[in-house]
Amino acid sequence: MAKRIDVKDLNLYYGKFHAVDRVTLSVPPRNVTAFIGPSGCGKSTVLRSLNRMHEVIPGARAEGKVQLDGEDIYASTVDPVSVRRTIGMVFQRPNPFPTMSIRDNVVAGLKLAGVKERKRLDDVAERALRGANLWAEVKDRLNKPGGGLSGGQQQRLCIARAIAVQPDVLLMDEPCSALDPISTLAIEDLITELKKDYTIVIVTHNMQQAARVSDQTGFFNLSGVGQPGRLIELDDTEKIFSNPSEKATEDYISGRFG
Ligand SMILES: Nc1ncnc2c1ncn2[C@@H]1O[C@H](COP(=O)(O)OP(=O)(O)O)[C@@H](O)[C@H]1O
Numbered sequence: 001m002a003k004r005i006d007v008k009d010l011n012l013y014y015g016k017f018h019a020v021d022r023v024t025l026s027v028p029p030r031n032v033t034a035f036i037g038p039s040g041c042g043k044s045t046v047l048r049s050l051n052r053m054h055e056v057i058p059g060a061r062a063e064g065k066v067q068l069d070g071e072d073i074y075a076s077t078v079d080p081v082s083v084r085r086t087i088g089m090v091f092q093r094p095n096p097f098p099t100m101s102i103r104d105n106v107v108a109g110l111k112l113a114g115v116k117e118r119k120r121l122d123d124v125a126e127r128a129l130r131g132a133n134l135w136a137e138v139k140d141r142l143n144k145p146g147g148g149l150s151g152g153q154q155q156r157l158c159i160a161r162a163i164a165v166q167p168d169v170l171l172m173d174e175p176c177s178a179l180d181p182i183s184t185l186a187i188e189d190l191i192t193e194l195k196k197d198y199t200i201v202i203v204t205h206n207m208q209q210a211a212r213v214s215d216q217t218g219f220f221n222l223s224g225v226g227q228p229g230r231l232i233e234l235d236d237t238e239k240i241f242s243n244p245s246e247k248a249t250e251d252y253i254s255g256r257f258g
């Protein structure tokens with residue numbers, strides 16, 4: 001649980017298109033790292049490369065190193081499916097299986113892995129739903145479809161599904177962008193709770209959100225149209241928002257962008 005991430009000279013491509021240029025960064029365990037920056041600068045692409053979801057896109061490839069506690073997740077001996085179990089992901093739009101029950105949504109990954117014992121699945125479902133701050137709201141309707149929950153509840157259900165398989169890292173790509181302000185605050189509180197057990201990397205277009213939830217912030221930018229995205233700087237969140245080292249970061253956070 002809660003492992004360190006080290007990325008070195010990571011280049012990401014979609015076919016011939018060089019989307020992200022030489023990203024190097026480290027994320028300590030039990031830490032929230034936020035990626036901010038204008039749209040199209042490669043934040044989601046980098047996030048997906050951290051659990052080998054990038055290569056699922058036809059023609060997409062990664063060059064460079066991504067290590068989890070010193071182990072290269074791109075080594076030829078490593079099974080990408082097991083990487084995605086260790087490093088879970090939550091997406092922009094909540095994507096529960098809509099007709100599947102709330103309980104089965106949470107334990108879907110375990111069932112796929114062959115776990116059948118009812119008691120064990122119930123225990124895991126309860127633990128994950130409690131961990132995602134959703135238990136109190138759904139404990140009396142566990143057999144109702146996941147699609148019947150509100151957007152914010154569905155996103156917490158997806159977080160419960162991600163933590164049910166006990167990952168080391170949670171990746172979140174703009175997890176609140178489809179949610180109302182109250183649900184957004186519930187997710188932000190949850191992220192702060194989850195940080196005790198997990199290493200978290202979150203992409204957000206909301207700078208206030210980055211400032212509220214993260215320990216360190218990375219600013220991504222493009223040097224021009226058709227150019228690859230770059231990580232301009234990564235530093236303590238407080239420093240990025242008060243006294244960044246790079247002018248481009250300062251322009252962006254002060255809204256003087258473009
Ligand atoms: N599936 C894809 N196929 C081809 N190009 C893509 C794909 N996804 C993203 N890109 C391109 O890669 C660049 C980075 O995109 P992305 O990582 O989504 O940026 P961000 O998340 O910062 O908005 C953009 O130029 C985008 O058009």
Ligand SMILES: [Mg+2]
Nearest residue numbers: 043044045203
């Ligand atoms: Mg994105």
